[in-house]
Amino acid sequence: MACRICSGRLRPFADFGRQPLSDAFVVPGDPGEEFFFRLAVGVCESCSMVQLLEEVPRERMFHAGYPYLSSGSSVMREHFGSLAKRLLATELSGPDPFVVELGCNDGAMLSVVADAGVRHLGVEPSGGVADLAAARGVRVRKDFFEAATAAAVLAEDGPADVVYAANTLCHIPYLDSIMAGVDTLLKPGGVFVFEDPYLGDIVERASFDQIYDEHFYFFAAASVRAMARRHGFELVDVERLPVHGGEVRYTLARRGARTPAPAVAELLAAEEAAALSEPATLRRFAARVAHNRDRLVTLLTSLREQGARVYGYGATAKSATVLNYCGIGPGLVPLVTDTTPAKQGRLTPGSHIPVRGPEAFADPYPDYALLLAWNHAEEIMAKETGFGRAGGTWILYVPEVHLV
Numbered sequence: 001m002a003c004r005i006c007s008g009r010l011r012p013f014a015d016f017g018r019q020p021l022s023d024a025f026v027v028p029g030d031p032g033e034e035f036f037f038r039l040a041v042g043v044c045e046s047c048s049m050v051q052l053l054e055e056v057p058r059e060r061m062f063h064a065g066y067p068y069l070s071s072g073s074s075v076m077r078e079h080f081g082s083l084a085k086r087l088l089a090t091e092l093s094g095p096d097p098f099v100v101e102l103g104c105n106d107g108a109m110l111s112v113v114a115d116a117g118v119r120h121l122g123v124e125p126s127g128g129v130a131d132l133a134a135a136r137g138v139r140v141r142k143d144f145f146e147a148a149t150a151a152a153v154l155a156e157d158g159p160a161d162v163v164y165a166a167n168t169l170c171h172i173p174y175l176d177s178i179m180a181g182v183d184t185l186l187k188p189g190g191v192f193v194f195e196d197p198y199l200g201d202i203v204e205r206a207s208f209d210q211i212y213d214e215h216f217y218f219f220a221a222a223s224v225r226a227m228a229r230r231h232g233f234e235l236v237d238v239e240r241l242p243v244h245g246g247e248v249r250y251t252l253a254r255r256g257a258r259t260p261a262p263a264v265a266e267l268l269a270a271e272e273a274a275a276l277s278e279p280a281t282l283r284r285f286a287a288r289v290a291h292n293r294d295r296l297v298t299l300l301t302s303l304r305e306q307g308a309r310v311y312g313y314g315a316t317a318k319s320a321t322v323l324n325y326c327g328i329g330p331g332l333v334p335l336v337t338d339t340t341p342a343k344q345g346r347l348t349p350g351s352h353i354p355v356r357g358p359e360a361f362a363d364p365y366p367d368y369a370l371l372l373a374w375n376h377a378e379e380i381m382a383k384e385t386g387f388g389r390a391g392g393t394w395i396l397y398v399p400e401v402h403l404v
Ligand code: SAM
Pocket: 058, 062, 063, 066, 068, 069, 070, 071, 102, 103, 104, 105, 123, 124, 125, 126, 129, 143, 144, 145, 146, 165, 166, 167, 168, 171, 172
């Protein structure tokens, strides 16, 4: 098996077996066959990039019915709003600035840029969420970003000061075409800023549910720096972010254009000290994951034997890996609640648990709630105080199975 970045040899370290598409929520009674693929991860022996071994065709994941909404969390709306304001005050403060966002989704970030009257473009292949962004005044091109798209955008709009992507770059196996596109589109002194789940946090917290079809790469400073250099770019800044269970925001600039911030060398040194991308470290991660799965299944099985009712909270894409890898179906968890309209009334992929709106959670409250959206724990627990008052208990499985 060859690395998608450098063709080096991939060393597999975790295998979750046959898994469905994480965002393919099933219409009840629909006889259509679900698509399954082999979900397994490996690390490149040459460039240290951690990646999936099997690639799902992009049109199967990102299409008009793609359900995920960036604005579904108030914390994330706030997060993107403050990033937009920071970019407007720094990189976008020159004459007639222009920013392009890859995977702008429903416009959580770009709507703030649009409101400020600054030139922008969202490149978003999923038609439904792109329409939501457009309805908020965001200029959107319904397309996959790649080298050809960048050339078309350059011809129409001219070069960009900033290309930005959140939780999107790690979804794209064809990074060579993306980097060629960024090179085409960026002004000589421009920056490519992207933020994605951080391998360091995933390994530290054993958050194996970050591994699913859409998350093709698991970035670290070392692997991103190597990838950037292949395309004439340098990693010039890194910033750790608390959102989505731990992310890093990477800033790339053309080689020699900017002096790297001290944070880059610091994070590289920390990764080195932790032997983050060493096969032994990653194998230990895989062993913890298998242990946590056994603990979770044992807990849910004993709760069922006691007659306790357990609902899932948040039909996240991540939950597809947890539910299917642990073999959790409607027998253990009869319902998952979620605020996303396009998920409600459907069944979770592969595990076929009915998804209902938030009102179903309180009608009446279950005894336990399996927090599948654990990355939004603070926001959700602050909102669901009635559950605690009714005697309810949260079940978390990151970094290990525990009750709150
Ligand atoms: N940026 C938003 C956020 O952080 O909440 C959305 C993240 S969502 C998990 C990933 C988005 O990337 C989807 O809306 C998907 O349609 C989009 N996407 C996938 N491949 C893409 C590509 N090649 N170019 C641009 N967007 C892409």
